[in-house]
Amino acid sequence: MSRHWAIALPSESIDPTHAASPRKGEADLEALTATAWPQVGRVNPQRMVELTAEVRTIIQAARRAAQGNAFDDEPSRFAAVLRSLAESPGSEDR
Amino acid sequence: MTELLNIDLCEAARRIRTGETSSEALTRLALARARAVQPLVNCFISIDEKQAMDDARAADAALARGEPLGALHGVPLAHKDMIYRAGHITTGGSTLLAQHRPRITATVAQRLQEAGAIWLGGLHMAEFAANPIGQNASYGDCRNAWDHHRISGGSSSGSAVAVALRACYGSLGSDTGGSIRLPAALNGIVGLRPTYGRVSRYGILPRTWSLDTIGPMARTARDCARLLGVIAGADPRDCTASTLPVPDYESQLTGEIAGLRVAVPVNYFYDDTTPEMRAGLAHSLDSLIDLGARVVEVTVLNADLLYQLGNLISQVEAAAIHANLVKEGGDAYPLVLKTRMQSGAYVPAVDYIGALSARARLVEAFTAEVFGCADVLHLPVIGRTAPSFDEIVPSSSSDVFPLLARTARCTRPFSTLGMPALAVPAGFTSQGLPIAFQLVGRPFAEGTLLQVADAYQRVSDWHLRSP
Numbered sequence: 001m002s003r004h005w006a007i008a009l010p011s012e013s014i015d016p017t018h019a020a021s022p023r024k025g026e027a028d029l030e031a032l033t034a035t036a037w038p039q040v041g042r043v044n045p046q047r048m049v050e051l052t053a054e055v056r057t058i059i060q061a062a063r064r065a066a067q068g069n070a071f072d073d074e075p076s077r078f079a080a081v082l083r084s085l086a087e088s089p090g091s092e093d094r
Numbered sequence: 095m096t097e098l099l100n101i102d103l104c105e106a107a108r109r110i111r112t113g114e115t116s117s118e119a120l121t122r123l124a125l126a127r128a129r130a131v132q133p134l135v136n137c138f139i140s141i142d143e144k145q146a147m148d149d150a151r152a153a154d155a156a157l158a159r160g161e162p163l164g165a166l167h168g169v170p171l172a173h174k175d176m177i178y179r180a181g182h183i184t185t186g187g188s189t190l191l192a193q194h195r196p197r198i199t200a201t202v203a204q205r206l207q208e209a210g211a212i213w214l215g216g217l218h219m220a221e222f223a224a225n226p227i228g229q230n231a232s233y234g235d236c237r238n239a240w241d242h243h244r245i246s247g248g249s250s251s252g253s254a255v256a257v258a259l260r261a262c263y264g265s266l267g268s269d270t271g272g273s274i275r276l277p278a279a280l281n282g283i284v285g286l287r288p289t290y291g292r293v294s295r296y297g298i299l300p301r302t303w304s305l306d307t308i309g310p311m312a313r314t315a316r317d318c319a320r321l322l323g324v325i326a327g328a329d330p331r332d333c334t335a336s337t338l339p340v341p342d343y344e345s346q347l348t349g350e351i352a353g354l355r356v357a358v359p360v361n362y363f364y365d366d367t368t369p370e371m372r373a374g375l376a377h378s379l380d381s382l383i384d385l386g387a388r389v390v391e392v393t394v395l396n397a398d399l400l401y402q403l404g405n406l407i408s409q410v411e412a413a414a415i416h417a418n419l420v421k422e423g424g425d426a427y428p429l430v431l432k433t434r435m436q437s438g439a440y441v442p443a444v445d446y447i448g449a450l451s452a453r454a455r456l457v458e459a460f461t462a463e464v465f466g467c468a469d470v471l472h473l474p475v476i477g478r479t480a481p482s483f484d485e486i487v488p489s490s491s492s493d494v495f496p497l498l499a500r501t502a503r504c505t506r507p508f509s510t511l512g513m514p515a516l517a518v519p520a521g522f523t524s525q526g527l528p529i530a531f532q533l534v535g536r537p538f539a540e541g542t543l544l545q546v547a548d549a550y551q552r553v554s555d556w557h558l559r560s561p
Contacts (some may be wrong), residue, residue, distance in 0.1 A: 028168070028424065032561075037558070048440050051437055051440050051441075052442065054439075054560040055406060055441050055442070055445045056445060058402045058403060058406060058445075058449075059445045059448040059449060061399050061447060062399060062403055062448065062452040062456070063448065063452060064458050065395070065396045065399055065450075065452070065456060065459070066452040066453075066454075066455035067455045067458075068453050068457060069380070069451060069452050071444075071447065071448050071451045071452075072451070073451045073452070073455060074448065074451070074453045075304075075450035075451055075453070077291075077454040078304075078450070078453045078454045078512065079290070079291055079334060079336070079460055079512075080454075081454040081457055081511050082289060082290060082291060082336075082538070083291075083336060083338060083537070084537070085260065085457065085458070085461050085536055085537045085538075086289075086338060086536065086537045086538035086539070
């Protein structure tokens with residue numbers, strides 16, 4: 001397959017066309033990532049800038065939606081919450 | 095096709111146990127059926143005839159000796175080709191792993207064996223379980239059981255198609271963003287994504303650590319209850335496996351759902367649904383109402399955000415898991431997968447942790463909002479029937495990702511929340527393609543979902559129809 005695939009943004013639906021040069025930090029990130037993802041040279045760096053921006057938008061929305069979560073929940077609390085919800089009133093499978 | 099292939103998993107187990115038939119007879123029939131359908135739909139990656147027949151004869155001999163029998167004794171099953179058994183090739187749907195012989199055995203494989211199940215072979219799957227459409231450049235596409243010109247859905251493609259075509263009595267699949275529910279829906283079978291942590295993932299080829307689940311796919315809710323009862327439970331080798339006791343799921347299948355509250359979403363989930371699918375879902379709701387259920391309308395908050403969060407987590411973790419495979423695989427690693435996963439490598443660690451951190455409060459809020467007023471949520475699995483292969487050929491990359499997003503828009507939000515969700519056959523379109531509804535429950539309420547689906551299957555016959 002020789003088609004040049006665009007990189008998938010988190011929403012899997014955005015088609016950015018902006019033009020700008022990556023800043024130094026972004027270039028460093030690109031070089032770092034290329035060690036694991038060798039085809040990185042085929043990706044428009046600007047898409048990475050947009051990816052980062054969109055990710056930030058998603059996370060900020062998640063923080064707002066998660067009742068003010070300011071990243072103070074350790075990720076492993078998720079499993080504990082699932083269990084507590086199973087054991088709360090209304091659960092059929094206790 | 096013989097009548098013996100049309101019986102369901104629980105009936106097959108009963109007949110073997112009572113001596114009405116033998117494991118050898120059923121295994122021989124299933125293998126013949128697998129050979130017959132394979133050229134038509136490509137649902138198997140490997141078929142292990144000798145091992146299966148040897149195991150079936152051993153199962154019959156154990157029965158004759160009066161040995162204790164497991165819940166699946168002698169029943170021929172086949173599974174998504176990502177479940178490790180020490181020494182057996184497990185491809186993950188990719189030729190990059192064509193010689194991959196794991197040195198460990200998955201906990202679920204061990205439990206199936208202890209329950210007496212026969213393992214017919216490895217079933218087709220989208221490469222690395224990474225595609226809800228089910229395409230596979232390594233082994234060719236698996237075709238829909240009801241129309242061979244259409245997609246099977248993925249990534250548990252072969253599991254759904256083999257069960258629908260009666261080439262096995264049940265199967266295990268995996269579900270990260272919809273990979274059990276979508277192919278189950280598109281091929282007219284039942285598929286359960288259990289609560290995150292209900293089933294051990296030890297010895298399963300990972301797609302993501304935070305979202306992967308292993309679950310049953312079969313023709314009936316009762317069959318799925320039987321399979322789940324065998325594979326669920328704590329596992330010292332998987333710290334994410336919950337220590338909550340495993341209920342007797344089959345005992346909950348009473349056929350009674352009077353008074354049960356069924357929530358129906360008024361936003362998001364029907365936005366991309368065809369009129370024919372809407373009609374099918376409405377008809378299934380009418381059946382539940384006739385059984386005594388009460389319907390309440392709910393607004394599901396943050397559905398699109400939950401989709402995007404799950405996608406973000408999935409991309410990051412897949413990028414980490416596959417980094418070496420991409421490097422070593424070179425051009426053999428599918429470019430479309432590489433492209434999707436690569437974006438995960440660019441997500442800042444702070445934001446990835448933020449996504450994981452938000453989940454606990456999101457699932458609390460969701461549960462309070464929806465399950466404060468209902469016992470189950472009823473909604474589409476997918477808004478349309480299986481597209482033809484011609485329809486999914488992308489003209490550009492910008493066509494691909496929206497297609498993937500549309501496919502999983504009703505399934506991925508519940509993956510993000512770790513909730514159990516069940517796909518249930520609910521009819522056919524005018525073109526003869528399956529329609530399905532999805533039931534979502536509060537964490538660890540698999541029994542409730544199966545109870546509702548079983549009650550529905552007692553008053554419907556969609557699951558009895560065969561392609």
